[in-house]
Amino acid sequence: MPEILSFSRNICTVVEQIRDDLMTSSCRLQDTLMDAYVKISVKIPDLEINGIEGKLERSFSGEKIDVEEAFNKIMGTRVGPGIRKIIRGFIGNSATEKQLAFMVEECCSGLILSFTKDQMKKIPKDPEKARHFFENLVRENPRLYKGCAALSPGSPLVDNIKFD
DSSP, X not given: OOXXXXXXXXXXXXXXXXXXXXXXXXXXXXXXXXXXXXXXXXXXXXXXXXXXXXXXXXOTTOOOOOXXXXXXXXXXXXXXXXXXXXXXXXXXXXHHHHHHHHHHHHHHHHHHHHTTHHHHTTOOSSHHHHXXXXXXXXXXXXXXXXXXXXXXXXXXXXXXXXXX
């Protein structure tokens, strides 16, 4: 990796309900070394990936990756338990491929988290009650675990939960 004195990164994940039976999730990453975009479409209610596209404008390694070929391998997969392992197994192991896999995972996490927004409105104001609320939420839906920083190992919101 080149030596750089200045580094900036922007990453944004957006989830949209297109129709009653279709949702999309897209992730855009732009930083000093990489510029990439990933978008997945899923059928509702089973969350089966029925469309995936991406574009790699620039990568720090300069490697050329056939993004469509890598992504086509995960078509038909359901967003749910085990999706991270499936994505990592199909996309590849180079540094750039790992970053693309991370972006697909971000899309999947965004979809999963979008289904919890109504529950999030019920979060108690008391910090101790809020912690119990999140513990119960993750116990009831383990797919949320590691879905975002707040629900990842090391977070006080889920420190009493052991999945691994």
